[in-house]
Amino acid sequence: MAKSTNVFMLILVLCLLQSALANMFSSLSLPDEYSLLFQFKENISINNSASFDSHAYPKVSSWNLNRSDGAGNCCLWDGVECKSGNVIGLDLSNSFLYGPISSNNSLFNLIHLRTLNLADNDFCSSQIPSKIGRVSLLANLNLSRSLFSREIPKQISQLRNLASLDLTGNGYHALKLQSSNFQNLVQNSSETLRELFLSEVNIDCQH
Structure with a gap:
């Protein structure tokens, strides 16, 4: 009986240790994500032109790393969602974002992201x-x-x-999707994909 109790206590200690380590590493990664988001802000232009959408406003303009009122916490920034110490959601729809986004943009280093919404901005046909x-x-x-x-x-x-x-509304045939990539998309996400919006996307069947 005593041996069983000792084994149980050992398992409990190991579980608590694992949880503590996970929380520690998770919290250590968050400052890096602050920095990545702020780099994104610094490298994107804001076009404050008039919008027909009453909900549109430049969300990233309020992002600030060093504020004593708590606004330096990126989990409190407009459009940012966090869980367990990581940025998992970014909703920057209707945010007056303007200009192309390159592949080396810091946004794509947010590897914990589960939701990314960049709808209703202007990325200049990039x-x-x-x-x-x-x-x-x-x-x-x-x-x-x-x-x-x-x-x-x-x-x-x-x-x-x-x-x-959702890739709709970027202009009639402005976006082209190779048929092989379309097939791979459906195949690779067959167990998870529930919504697929490709209106106006040109699916190229020549390859």
């Missing part, structure tokens, strides 16, 4: 960055009505946790 594939936990990706163009990178089709993908 291509969707291939580094989107680095954010492998993405479940919800919304790039609708944000003036992306050209070929959709194959890396999107490699996101195996996608539940929802």
Whole structure:
């Protein structure tokens, strides 16, 4: 009986230690994510032109790393969602974002992201960055009505946790998706994909 009790206590201690270590490493990673978000803010332009959407406003303008009132905590920033010490959601829809996003943008180093919404911005007919594939936990990706163009990178089709993908409204045939990448997208996310919006996307069947 005593031996069983000792084994139980050992297992309990190990579980508590594992939980403590997980929390420690999780909290250590958050300052890095603060920095990545702030770098994103510094490298994107804001176009404060008039919008027909009453909910539109430049969310990233309020982001600040060093504020004594608590606004330096990125988990309290507009559009940012955190869980267990990591940034898991980013909703920057209707945020007056303007200009192309390159593949080396710090946004794609937020590897814990599960939701990314960049809808209703103006990315100046640039291509969707291939580094989107680095954010492998993405479940919800919304790039609708944000003036992306050209070929959709194959890396999107490699996101195996996608539940929802919206690429609509970027202009008639402005976005092109190779049929092989479309097939890979459906196949790779077959167990998770629930919503797929590709209106106006040109699916190229020649390859």
